[in-house]
Amino acid sequence: MEYENHPLLRVLNAQQRAAVTASLGPALVIAGPGSGKTRVLTHRIAWMLSELDVAPWHVLAVTFTNKAAREMRHRLDRMLGDTSTRPMTLGTFHATCARILRREAEVLGLSPNYLIFDTDDQLTVMKQVVADMGLDDKRYRPRSLLNAVSSAKNELLTPEHYPVRTYYDEIVVRAYVSYQEGLRKNDGLDFDDLLMETARLLQTDEALRDRYRDRFRYVLVDEFQDTNIAQYVILKQLALGHRSLYVVADEDQSIYSWRGADCRNITRLREDFPEVHEFLLEENYRSTQVILDGAQAIIAQNPDRTSKYLFTTKSGGYPVVLHEAYDEQEEADYIVLETQRLLRTGYKQSDVAVMYRTNAQSRALEESFIRHNIPYRLIGATRFYSRKEIKDVLGFLRFMLNPDDDVSFMRVVNVPPRGIGAGTVGKVAAEAQRLGTSLYRGLVSLVRSGTLRSRAERALTSFAALVHQWTVLRDELSVARLIDRVLADINFESYVRDGSDKGESRWENVMALRAVVAEASTVSLVDFLTDVALVADVDELADEVDAVTLLTLHGAKGLEYRVVFLAGLEEGLLPHSRSVDSPSEVAEERRLLYVGMTRAEERLYLTYAFRRGWRGYRGSEPSAPSRFLKDLPAEVLKQPEDRQHRGAKPSWSVTSWGTQSRDQRTAEPLPELRFKTGQRVKHTYYGEGMVLESEYEGRQEMVTVVFGNGIGVKKLLSHMAPMEPLPQH
């Protein structure tokens, strides 16, 4: 091939090269996991800029996370050796739309300072709606109404077009209308609005559409399989001008249908752009063949997919390890101890990731990592920007930017507690209602009237004075100075640092926020608040830290680690109990497992627990291994070391305790107990210990052992635990 020696193409394989050097028309790159799609995307952009005479300001590249966008820009700058990517638009859908709408705010009846309402804010607005409509919030849960509204927006359905089949739908429509009014009144957009309003503007306003078509002549999209209808319409409207739409997709990694992502966008693309060129990337550069075989065996069971064959030149590899633990604690201990073992063989902490279905599963893992003194970082769970102390500070910033935002008003009016409770706020609300304005203006009016005399009302007066000062300072000080000012004015430190450890850590968070702001010293208040609203959990992931990563399977998309543990592979968790009734949702759960497995470069561990505690360990319930595990071919599996010496146990099926444990009690006489009280034992991981008690639990011998070295008391199953009796002295 003539291009073979081009510096941009030398590092690529033939399939990648074809994709990178495609003509400027529409292109669809189907890329399996680890096939170098990020590389293709970056090289493609570099190729367009350097070989196809594309001007960077005409390029729009959409990534799935801000982190990916940053990395891509960085790589491009390095490849091209300058800052020619500066004028390029590179970011997530939400960030890009937020910026467009900032510019076009007026058309939508918003101020250019409109704020993005996060999940909590949305809930506040919807609760208000439900209250105003006089609905029973048990029957019409604000959360569930929000879900309905959200899916409607993802499909660009306005209230008028919302299909009403039941009375509940009728309520949804009314709530949808009031909810939108509520958002507008407060000068806010929610996440879904960012996409929907952008799509609608592009659809309805021809002049505007032509402007953006001219600006974004070349559109590139990563993770196309996870776009929803609104996003597709945005892409289509832009691309119908110059017909240069370059998308990378893998339907097997579609894991966001619950938030409106629609794989059929791939079909739509083929229909709307029949001249599309398609490319297939099948060579995997990430994982060993064993891991790929395992992952493909799992995904192959899904119906209606175009099958790919992923291959790698890394033949062989370590077998996939399937481990059954007694409960979530021992599962965590197994993962941590195995990690420790790997660390001794040359892996770094940052080479290891533990993935799970639900955030709640991180707790047991965290405890174990702490106990064994291994640093970890947790992605998601309580996101930094949704901690109370952070939201409070941000609330003040939002409020000073837009005092007419009632949601922010309610958030900050009594923080720290200054004696302004529901009753007092009610008076303000009444005044606001009377004047038909915001709470803040209602407050100002009350203050002017001079009728505020009681303690609570005097607190209101001083609060109003404070806010007034801030709105003046708002345009004069940097964001960092504003934060300092607020913290000082409300004496936030003494409120947050209440002397407890938690208080200290809360204050650390505030200082961390302060540091983030200081770094971006020139950013405006609006832009800062926008950025903050749109950071994703994984965006927080700093690569410099050497620590084990704990994250959900959803968060793991696009990442890779030398060692991956997938925890909690049980019925009810993966597939999640809420999805088992729907075949399509189970298929998505399967893809989730597939995504997790294909994150692993060298070693993959699949673990599940025999019983798992809910609600903070109080009571635990037996669980069954995930149905997906059945599809793992025996060849890729290995029994964990702790069971090998115990002789032949073929594959997972033998250990399906869930079916054994409960009912088959009296089938056969029980053999004698292997351990008895006082017996000294040696455990492969826990070391030496002494048996406190041994008894039958069902047909299993359950041994309670106390170990030394701070490990403490463990309950172990005699036939499962890697534990032997020691000779008595």
Add this chain to the structure above:
DNA sequence: ACTTAACGGGAATAA
């Protein structure tokens, strides 16, 4: 009238 402590009920994934 507001604040704090005790209580009961409840869990999926996320920009």
Add this chain to the structure above:
DNA sequence: CCCGTTAAGT
């Protein structure tokens, strides 16, 4: 374990 709600205390 975290949330929102309620009851008692300031």
